[in-house]
Amino acid sequence: MTILVAEDEMMMLKTIELRLKKDGHTIILCQDGREAIKKIEELTPDLIITDIMMPYASGLEIIGAVKMKGGRKIPIIVLSAMGQENVVLEAFQLGADDYITKPFSPNELSVRVKRYIPEAIQM
Amino acid sequence: MVVFLILFTALFAIILAYTFYKRRVARHKKIWQEKITNLISEIIFLNEDEPLPATLIPDNKKLLLKRGFRHDIIDELIHAKKNLSGSFTINLIKLYELLKLDQDSVKKLNHPKWHIKSKGIHELSSMKQIKYAKEIFRLTNNENDFVRNEAQSALVSFYGFSGLRFLNVATYPISEWQQILFLNKLNNVQPKELQAIGKWLQSPNESVVVFSLKLATNYNCYQFYGAVIECLHHSSLQVKINALEYLKKMPGEDLHDHIMGYYGGENKTLKLLILDILKDTGSEKELNFLLKQLHNSDDGIKAAAAQTISSLHPLGPSFLQSQLFAEEYPWNEIFLQIENDHAA
Numbered sequence: 271m272t273i274l275v276a277e278d279e280m281m282m283l284k285t286i287e288l289r290l291k292k293d294g295h296t297i298i299l300c301q302d303g304r305e306a307i308k309k310i311e312e313l314t315p316d317l318i319i320t321d322i323m324m325p326y327a328s329g330l331e332i333i334g335a336v337k338m339k340g341g342r343k344i345p346i347i348v349l350s351a352m353g354q355e356n357v358v359l360e361a362f363q364l365g366a367d368d369y370i371t372k373p374f375s376p377n378e379l380s381v382r383v384k385r386y387i388p389e390a391i392q393m
Numbered sequence: 394m395v396v397f398l399i400l401f402t403a404l405f406a407i408i409l410a411y412t413f414y415k416r417r418v419a420r421h422k423k424i425w426q427e428k429i430t431n432l433i434s435e436i437i438f439l440n441e442d443e444p445l446p447a448t449l450i451p452d453n454k455k456l457l458l459k460r461g462f463r464h465d466i467i468d469e470l471i472h473a474k475k476n477l478s479g480s481f482t483i484n485l486i487k488l489y490e491l492l493k494l495d496q497d498s499v500k501k502l503n504h505p506k507w508h509i510k511s512k513g514i515h516e517l518s519s520m521k522q523i524k525y526a527k528e529i530f531r532l533t534n535n536e537n538d539f540v541r542n543e544a545q546s547a548l549v550s551f552y553g554f555s556g557l558r559f560l561n562v563a564t565y566p567i568s569e570w571q572q573i574l575f576l577n578k579l580n581n582v583q584p585k586e587l588q589a590i591g592k593w594l595q596s597p598n599e600s601v602v603v604f605s606l607k608l609a610t611n612y613n614c615y616q617f618y619g620a621v622i623e624c625l626h627h628s629s630l631q632v633k634i635n636a637l638e639y640l641k642k643m644p645g646e647d648l649h650d651h652i653m654g655y656y657g658g659e660n661k662t663l664k665l666l667i668l669d670i671l672k673d674t675g676s677e678k679e680l681n682f683l684l685k686q687l688h689n690s691d692d693g694i695k696a697a698a699a700q701t702i703s704s705l706h707p708l709g710p711s712f713l714q715s716q717l718f719a720e721e722y723p724w725n726e727i728f729l730q731i732e733n734d735h736a737a
Binding site for chain 2: 279280281282284285288289292372373374375376377378
């Protein structure tokens with residue numbers, strides 16, 4: 271499965287990449303929202319994992335861009351910080367499928383990603 | 394003209410040199426960032442019982458001698474620890490200890506500048522360096538707010554409720570925000586020994602008394618009922634308010650006698666709180682006292698007393714309507730409010 275990960279913190283990006291690569295996924299890394307939107311326009315990942323607060327474009331704008339693109343549904347997992355409940359609600363209204371609150375265990379993320387494998391393959 | 398040219402050239406050279414320097418620093422930072430990311434990635438997925446790779450230090454020997462690089466690793470480790478949970482954080486702490494970064498943090502802790510000192514405390518606290526608790530404890534009553542707050546928070550992070558022992562010696566005020574942070578940190582902690590609260594209730598530091606009242610309320614400590622009743626006669630309004638909050642949650646048999654006797658000499662805020670307590674915990678026995686409050690010159694107190702009477706009297710609001718001029722101001726508005734409350 272090809273997963274696009276948008277996260278502005280290099281360390282987190284690398285940690286998520288390493289964990290998901292262990293599960294055999296192909297990872298596309300983006301360090302800001304604008305780069306993520308550009309890559310979503312060019313490629314069609316099977317899953318998107320995005321942080322909410324990012325430079326140039328937020329996670330919510332990424333969800334909006336996925337919706338605008340149309341075509342097959344791409345599941346989206348949102349990474350949020352504690353106390354961002356309102357933004358998470360907004361993300362769900364925009365079309366996000368799941369969320370994980372920081373701090374989180376990369377193993378938990380791996381398990382959540384597995385839930386979307388059949389969905390991504392079937393569609 | 395020549396002077397102008399010389400000045401212009403000098404200025405241009407300075408700008409050029411500064412830009413070059415800034416770029417060099419940025420390039421170094423980027424290289425360091427990549428090195429640090431790789432260093433942390435190498436250890437983060439190790440199992441708890443797995444040792445850290447022996448090559449970590451030799452491979453980065455030169456860089457690890459640079460103070461800036463070591464500071465950047467500490468920042469990155471703390472940042473990663475904030476975002477990650479589970480066994481991954483243990484590996485971050487192991488790396489911090491292996492690279493002896495605690496010594497850098499201790500140097501900051503002993504620095505005379507307050508912002509460096511508080512950063513050092515924060516680092517040691519984030520990396521769970523309990524072995525430095527003694528040094529940190531000494532800073533819990535520091536004259537600087539930031540140092541003091543950081544040191545107090547560190548002790549609570551290390552020891553939970555027992556970490557609050559700095560309250561025994563706290564002479565500076567514990568801010569409202571700091572109290573919220575402590576209560577939040579202690580939210581899921583059920584201490585075995587709560588006797589210290591009794592001592593803090595007698596503290597000459599007003600904010601310590603306020604905070605201990607909040608703790609006693611949170612932990613449902615009925616054993617301090619007598620001491621809390623005494624707090625009603627404290628000189629501080631905040632202490633009295635928090636004492637009443639405790640008593641509302643944990644009323645004793647003689648509470649109503651105490652608060653009704655105390656009511657007359659107090660201000661509007663406390664009177665309203667007392668009426669609210671009576672509304673929640675009172676009975677018909679208090680009706681005579683409450684009926685007298687209907688003649689108070691303050692409409693807010695009138696309204697609160699009327700609401701309390703309506704909820705305590707078996708006939709509800711209709712009892713009051715039969716006693717008062719229900720059509721006249723302010724009673725018409727008070728009754729409307731009571732009826733709305735009853736309907737809700």
